[in-house]
Amino acid sequence: SRRRRGMRGCTWVIFLVGIAGNIAILCIVCQNYYMKSISNSLLANLAVWDFVLIFFCLPMVVFHELTKSWLLGEFTCKVVPYMEVASLGVTTFTLCALCIDRFRAATNVQMYYEMIENCTSTTAKLAVIWIGALLLALPELLIRQLVVEDTGIPDEPPVERCIIRISASLPDTLYVLGLTYEGARLWWCFGCYFCLPTLFTIGCSVVTARKIRRAEQASVRNNKKQIRLESQMNCTVVALAIVYGACVVPENICNIVSAYMAAGVPEHTMSILHLLSQLLLFCRAAVTPALLLLLCRPLGRAFLDSLCCSCPKILLV
Template sequence: MSTALRRIDLSANTSSPDHDGTRLFNPFYPLVESSYVAYAVLFLAGLVLAVGVVANMAVMCVVWNNYYMRSAWNYLLASVAFWDFLVLVVCLPVVVLNHLSNRRVLGDITCRMVPYMEVVSLGITSFTLCALGIDRFHAATSSPEPKARRVEHCRSVLLKMLLVWLAALLLSSPEIFLWQLSQAVSLLSRLLLHVLQGRMWWCFGCYFCLPVLFTVLCQMATRNVNSDSSSAQKKRSHDERSDSQKRQQHQAVERQLNCTLLALAVVYGVCALPEHVCNITLAYTHLTISEVTAAILALLHHFLLFLKCAVTPVLLLCLCKVGSG
């Protein structure tokens, strides 16, 4: 996510001169104390990249190759896996190389592309959590009788995905222009400060509070509806005992889907909250941090996002009723 802290880091990289001309700085030689940190960052990045790429590809392949998994629920999860895959493959190497070489790779292109793709990924995840919460609430308020699984029409699935994608792509578009605005700090410093603070609160509300609160409220409403329906089922006559096993299986599937949605929201919230807390604290406490500290915090925030991209598909595969929607 592009925030004030990352702008500090990017501005520092922009203003720092290239001491070696066109030659990249080698953080691994000579072998000093900072080299061990570079090796640790490289090892962690390789581990996150390998796990995330394999897991996200597995989720996409499972959904794509199974006819009975072609529902809006599963395609939304597959779209999250697709964007997480892109963020890991495109953004992670650029971020690590920028940090280790102390210079920007490909100039303004990566400074625009990386924040945009990261915020799009957060938007896809946020709006997908909201859509899945609506799906779970709709399933709880519909008929409690178990229904045969059906494959949704392609038009219905594409419409739901299109709404999520368009919202994420359009709302993330200011990230492309914020980098250009940050280049005019000397002329528009006060305007830039207000823009970044507004963007900070917008990201906190739209990409953190909205999906987390939406998921919690949908879970609470779903549990209340399920408790009311279960108490009503206990009052039914004994003639319906023959359908009890099917009903129990149906309820077990619904509980697992609710647990999957809640687990996704927890992982997302845990990985996104530290950056928001850090940015708000730095913006309103007037703390001064060095460029080295800002670079370390920015790298940590990047890695939290990459960790979310790698853990989410692993979680789906472990819970592995991806196709139960």
Template structure:
């Protein structure tokens, strides 16, 4: 999945390895590369900015409000943290690499980038599965854990999710490598899943990778959520007499939130997985029309990468739209900053003009934030 922007170079490498039995190498460039390059950079910039603001706000909303510190919300926070790590580390590297074509970051970053991305996707997938089970347990009253043990059990689940995600991402770090080659009179360093793996396990992993990723990272969370959502719906219908209670309404809202997150995940990741499966099943390196087919797959890859990247920033937006509690939390969070940024900026200017000591300035800034609610307030001076 990682670094699909060099998928056409990957097939070029395969032809170099198997040149004895294959037709002449495919040297035809994909005509959409320059156009899609700028589209990807634009999308990456939007995802980077919206993703950082949205996921940081989501984490702060959960942390700052005691009523939001629940088991499901901690899982959502774990999901947001995984997206945030991917946004901060992977997206800038991939955007720079797309513009530069050559890989300038070395072997360590080459292995670390797909590892982080696969860990992030694993955290997303397993968190969605855990949320589905958690909502079902809440409806059927499985969960008899009370008090402090609720937090302990949630911490154990989140830890297990991250450990499993990290372990499943290890083959990406092992298999990815740098290849130096001459391509159309250019000396390029390429970071990709090496076409020739040295161990039997990695050879097997490379041969089944596309189907493994499609099955575990895409189909499994959808099937898992469908099963538990169906069971949960049946249980709720049996208890229709309690449909108007506030407690049941809250459970339905959380269930709707989980369903929305899964739907967003499916929409964002389907094009990329579909592209990979079609490429795995239809591409024939001995076909004389493989260059034309590769260009078509490259279009799907670019579109799939853009859609998959959106998943890292769209969850906070989805939560804002479907959850009353999250909507209220986001409004309070952004209202605070939109209201106090002008006050803080004016305070900085006023304190600088008065020549306050830096430590005193910080104290005065906090005093302003706590005390004053509008720009017409009377400002304290340094003598206070």
């Protein structure tokens, strides 16, 4: 059908752009020593998770939408939502860490810009982000179940749906944890994965912008370039937060509708809304590296330099 062809085309664009863009960010940060500041390490960390999300979850979601069955059964039914929620946590904590790092940079523009941190410090910060996001998303594994429904149409295969339902076979402690999480899931996701990064980024970016303006007024001519770079990086963080917030809004709308208006909304509409929220999540993971290459001048320059270096080699081959 036309809808399926359009979905395939959109999926291929998101997949190819996301894979290429996130690999480019990783290669730029890992291959250039002067790019290994804490900010760029945080961006590379975000690119790793976005790559995993697009490479693993996007094909699974599209396969289910086209065939109405999960490729690996209950495993993907549980793991795909878990990874999607964990990706929200990774992005949220990365944005907060970037805001804090930009504020630190604005307080001492002369010394901090592109400062190389030791491996232990960087690894510790990235580990806090990953461990926190993965642990906070664990309850998603408890509330997901795969159900098989008959369509009622002759010669039509049954439909597999991944729904929010807690298994009665779970131990009492996990069952209570699942019930508590299910009851608080709507406002937990809204507060932690939408309000926190949005409000924190806005507040911290405003304070950082004031610090940068004061530094610009008090600086000598030689520091103007570094101050401009700091200002661009601050704007880049704000742009990332705006894109993230815009892509997370449908997910929150879907949660609200599911919690309060599910009885009055057709099941087909609910499935389309949920699919839209998933595709926007993948779209955010694909747009982020392109946005970084366009707005962050050091990353964009390093990307162009790598292209210029590789083109003569390709032509010689």
